[in-house]
Amino acid sequence: MTETVQDTVSRVERGEAFLDVRDLKVHFPTDDGIVKSVDGLSFKLERGKTLGIVGESGSGKSVTSLSIMGLHQPGTADITGQVFLDGQDLISASREEVRLLRGKRMAMIFQDPLSAMHPFYTVGHQIIEAYRVHNKVSKQVARTHAIEMLDRVGIPQPDRRVDAYPHQFSGGMRQRAMIAMALSCDPDLLIADEPTTALDVTVQAQILDLIRDLQREFNSAVIIITHDLGVVAELADDIQVMYAGRAIEYGTAEGIFDRPQHPYTWGLLGSMPRIDRERSERLIPIKGTPPSLINVPEGCAFNPRCNYAHLNNGASETELPELLNIGDGHLVACHLSPEQRKQAWENDIKPNL
Amino acid sequence: MFAYLVRRVIGAVVLLFIVTAVVFSIFFLVPRIGGASADDLASRYVGKSAGAEQIHEVAVKLGFTDPIYVQYGRFVKGLFVGQDYNYGPATEKCPAPCFGYSFVTQQPVWPDLVDRIPVTLSLALGAAVIWLVAGVGTGVISALKRGSVVDRSFMSVALAGVSLPIFFTGLLSLSIFSYKLGWTAQGGTNPMDASNPLEWAYDLILPWTTLAFLYAAAYARLTRAGMLETMNEDYVRTARAKGLPERNVVVQHGLRSALTPILTIFGLDLGLLLGGAILTETTFSLPGIGQYAVISLRANDLPKVLGVTLVAAFFIVMANLVVDLLYAVVDPRVRIQ
Numbered sequence: 025m026t027e028t029v030q031d032t033v034s035r036v037e038r039g040e041a042f043l044d045v046r047d048l049k050v051h052f053p054t055d056d057g058i059v060k061s062v063d064g065l066s067f068k069l070e071r072g073k074t075l076g077i078v079g080e081s082g083s084g085k086s087v088t089s090l091s092i093m094g095l096h097q098p099g100t101a102d103i104t105g106q107v108f109l110d111g112q113d114l115i116s117a118s119r120e121e122v123r124l125l126r127g128k129r130m131a132m133i134f135q136d137p138l139s140a141m142h143p144f145y146t147v148g149h150q151i152i153e154a155y156r157v158h159n160k161v162s163k164q165v166a167r168t169h170a171i172e173m174l175d176r177v178g179i180p181q182p183d184r185r186v187d188a189y190p191h192q193f194s195g196g197m198r199q200r201a202m203i204a205m206a207l208s209c210d211p212d213l214l215i216a217d218e219p220t221t222a223l224d225v226t227v228q229a230q231i232l233d234l235i236r237d238l239q240r241e242f243n244s245a246v247i248i249i250t251h252d253l254g255v256v257a258e259l260a261d262d263i264q265v266m267y268a269g270r271a272i273e274y275g276t277a278e279g280i281f282d283r284p285q286h287p288y289t290w291g292l293l294g295s296m297p298r299i300d301r302e303r304s305e306r307l308i309p310i311k312g313t314p315p316s317l318i319n320v321p322e323g324c325a326f327n328p329r330c331n332y333a334h335l336n337n338g339a340s341e342t343e344l345p346e347l348l349n350i351g352d353g354h355l356v357a358c359h360l361s362p363e364q365r366k367q368a369w370e371n372d373i374k375p376n377l
Numbered sequence: 378m379f380a381y382l383v384r385r386v387i388g389a390v391v392l393l394f395i396v397t398a399v400v401f402s403i404f405f406l407v408p409r410i411g412g413a414s415a416d417d418l419a420s421r422y423v424g425k426s427a428g429a430e431q432i433h434e435v436a437v438k439l440g441f442t443d444p445i446y447v448q449y450g451r452f453v454k455g456l457f458v459g460q461d462y463n464y465g466p467a468t469e470k471c472p473a474p475c476f477g478y479s480f481v482t483q484q485p486v487w488p489d490l491v492d493r494i495p496v497t498l499s500l501a502l503g504a505a506v507i508w509l510v511a512g513v514g515t516g517v518i519s520a521l522k523r524g525s526v527v528d529r530s531f532m533s534v535a536l537a538g539v540s541l542p543i544f545f546t547g548l549l550s551l552s553i554f555s556y557k558l559g560w561t562a563q564g565g566t567n568p569m570d571a572s573n574p575l576e577w578a579y580d581l582i583l584p585w586t587t588l589a590f591l592y593a594a595a596y597a598r599l600t601r602a603g604m605l606e607t608m609n610e611d612y613v614r615t616a617r618a619k620g621l622p623e624r625n626v627v628v629q630h631g632l633r634s635a636l637t638p639i640l641t642i643f644g645l646d647l648g649l650l651l652g653g654a655i656l657t658e659t660t661f662s663l664p665g666i667g668q669y670a671v672i673s674l675r676a677n678d679l680p681k682v683l684g685v686t687l688v689a690a691f692f693i694v695m696a697n698l699v700v701d702l703l704y705a706v707v708d709p710r711v712r713i714q
Contacts, residue, residue: 095617127620134618139611142630144708154619189709205619 031110040108041068042245043092043213048105048115050084050091050269057318061087063269065105069262071212074239074246076256076277078292079266080314085249088266089215091115092247093132094122109213128158130213131206136222137198141190147174147201148186155208173204177234196227200234207238214239215247220255232258253296257281265289268315268325271347275354285356285365287330290373298377308376324359332360332368378712381705389698396690401452404683406445415441421679422480438463476687477680486684489669494688497665500657501650503581504588505643512593513639516600517632523605531597538594547587547660554583584661588654592646596639603635610634637707641700648696652689 050062062084069075077085090096092107094114107114109130114122134140141150151170152163159166167186174182177200190198199219206214216235220228236259239246248259256263256277263280265273265288273286284290291310312329315321323341327333333340336359347357358365408418416429419436427435439462440448451460455475462469462478471478471485478485515535519528554560562580607613608631616630617623653667662668666685673681705711 093618095614123620123622125620126618132618134611134615136611140615142612142616142634143710144633146709153621157620157622191710202615205615 040111042071042110043069043247044106044108045088045092046106046108048088048091048107049103050087050096051102052100053102054318059317060269060320061101061317062091063320065266065269065271067264067271067274069213069245069247071245072239072243073261074236074248074259076248076250076260076263077266078250078253078256078263080251082314082317083266084269084317085251085266086217087269089132089217089247089249092213093126093130093215094119095126095132124158127154127211128209129211130215131209131211133199133202133206133214133216133219135218137195137202138190138222140202141198143190146187146189147193148188151186151201151205151208154205158209169208170204173208174201177201177204177207177238178230179204195223196230199223199227199231203231203234203238207242210242211244213245213247215249217249218251219248221250221252228255229258235259253292265292268320269317270325270357271355272326272357273355274347275352275356279352279354283354284369284373285350285354286326286358287332287360287368288326290369291329293377294373324357332364335360335364378705381712382702385698385701389694392694393691396694397453397456397687398449400683400686400690401449402445404679405441405448409445421677476684479678479680481676481678481681486681489681490666490684490688493664493666493669496663497651497653497658497667499577499581500584500588500654500663500665501647503578503585504592504650504654504657505647507585507589508592508596509643511589512596513600513632513636515593516597517604517627519597519601520604520608521627528601532601535594535597538590539598541591543587543591543656544660546590547584547657550583550587551661584657584663587660588650588657596642599639599642600635603638604631607631607634637704640703640707644696644700644703645693648693649689651692651696653685 045068046066048062048065049060052059052061065084065088067075077088079085087096091101091103092109092114096103098119103115105115109125112121112125114125141147145153148167148170151173152166155161155166155169156163161169171182171186174186179185179197179200185193185197190201193201199222203219214235219235220231223231232255235246235248246259248256250256260277263273263275263277264271265280265286267288273280273284273289275283275285280289281293284293288310291308294308295310297307310329311331315325315328321328321341323339323343324330324333324345327340330340339345339359343359345357345359347355349355350362356365360368405418409415415436416432418441419439420427420432422439423432423435436442440451443451454460455471455473455477457473459473460471460475460478462471469478469483469485471487474487476486476490479489515531519531522528551563555563561583608627610631613626613630616626621630651666653665653670655667655671657663658665658668659671666688670682670685670689673685
């Protein structure tokens with residue numbers, strides 16, 4: 025059920041993106057207080073485009089994707105805001121409506137394909153199951169489709185491997201099978217949550233290539249969630265950097281890598297190993313640890329770890345910086361003036377990367 | 378898969394042999410080590426008025442003076458081809474499978490067991506069906522509604538069920554449902570008329586539910602714990618991400634995994650029960666294996682006790698064998714490629 029040209033035209037006329045997340049907040053009430061995992065997140069994504077969401081553990085990346093998919097257990101999370109998928113708001117929709125979209129119009133690939141596939145069912149059974157939820161076809165037809173999908177994601181001898189169990193696959197094969205399962209209903213939106221973290225480096229590259237090829241073929245919108253900047257550099261058109269449940273920088277992949285604006289993004293780039301540097305040179309880690317999401321620091325959440333917070337005359341500790349457009353659609357939430365940022369980037373950061 | 382099956386079956390047969398050896402030793406070797414002479418053993422098989430010489434004669438005739446391995450060999454041979462007991466005045470025939478010959482009732486043990494096994498079987502299997510359905514059902518509901526009033530009340534009842542002994546719940550339910558309300562059969566009914574299933578169920582419904590209550594309670598807690606764990610597994614999230622209806626997610630993905638450890642416990646429990654539900658059979662005066670064991674123990678009738686022990690061991694080994702084989706069906710990772 026892909027959207028027709030007509031639909032797209034009228035949607036774009038309304039000013040809506042294919043995936044349109046507006047002021048998404050996901051709060052978890054706990055005994056210790058409210059965990060603000062996602063706190064006011066907005067972004068847009070069109071079909072055929074890839075958005076990379078990067079950030080440390082606990083920055084709200086996975087929670088965002090689970091909210092879009094409607095995979096939070098009822099009653100555990102307070103979710104507000106809007107998530108429009110092709111004009112339909114998923115947050116206000118009933119659970120049953122969202123369920124019928126899951127797997128069909130939006131699908132997800134998980135981090136660890138071994139634990140994400142049921143150990144007691146064959147790979148084929150799990151793909152057939154995914155296909156038959158949304159398509160009223162016989163088992164035989166679904167099986168043929170499953171074999172086709174396995175073939176498409178590059179699994180050799182798919183007609184035999186279809187009856188194998190997940191534990192009989194290698195890690196890379198499992199992730200391929202997982203992708204085959206996610207793509208079995210030809211979804212418009214594919215969310216890949218750390219799709220390569222559990223894999224060998226050589227296999228990582230193959231999986232990333234596969235995702236890119238399949239995206240072209242299916243023309244779907246893709247969200248890649250990762251803490252690995254190498255992965256987003258490879259795949260993403262746009263990149264959103266998250267910190268403590270908020271977007272702190274958003275831009276094209278080129279913009280983020282060539283002209284990063286936020287000190288946190290500088291920190292991420294600085295802690296990435298590079299092959300073209302001397303081995304004796306040390307990586308520059310971001311000092312400190314990610315903040316507790318129950319007691320997020322006042323003002324800019326990054327201020328206790330920021331090397332430049334003292335330049336803002338106390339604004340960092342008291343005022344929440346807004347996510348502002350600094351031109352070319354590059355957004356940044358930082359109190360530093362553009363001149364200060366430019367100076368710091370050119371003089372302190374860039375030469376040491 | 379076939380190799381796995383063969384290995385398990387061979388293992389079970391070997392285990393049964395070891396069990397017969399151990400049980401036989403307990404009855405015939407351990408007393409000797411403890412200082413009892415062959416004559417002491419034989420004194421159980423003759424009248425109280427028998428003199429020492431008579432006793433010795435019987436001991437020789439029954440073979441108690443032979444080395445222990447000869448006695449064991451004779452016993453095992455008896456299991457397969459039968460055995461004659463010549464104790465002096467006459468010879469008693471004990472046809473195969475000879476589990477021993479009771480000199481108290483002047484009868485071989487095996488026909489007694491054959492009479493009683495169906496009673497125990499009816500009791501255990503009926504109760505098992507009830508406790509599996511009730512226990513797993515409440516466990517699943519409790520896990521899904523964790524922390525709710527439903528969960529708490531189920532778990533409180535389950536705690537009571539695990540804690541209350543059969544002779545309490547059994548007598549209480551007999552008093553209420555059978556004697557006061559007259560809904561069910563009274564204690565002491567022999568439920569062996571299997572030709573009429575309704576009557577059979579009527580006779581057994583109270584023992585079934587009483588026994589099932591005890592086990593269902595334990596299974597509810599086990600299932601709840603298992604479900605709480607599996608419902609948090611990544612593959613359950615994957616199942617939801619596919620858009621499966623929640624019912625399929627719970628039953629086919631969550632419960633399917635949670636049932637595996639329950640299967641193991643179920644095999645052990647059922648095997649144990651088939652060897653005699655001693656308390657239940659005694660409380661409801663059901664003529665099953667368990668009651669037989671109690672009666673034999675009271676009468677000091679060693680051959681019967683030996684026979685019951687072997688039958689019980691047989692059921693436990695068989696139940697475990699079945700569980701092992703089922704495991705391979707349930708969990709593909711167990712199958713040896």
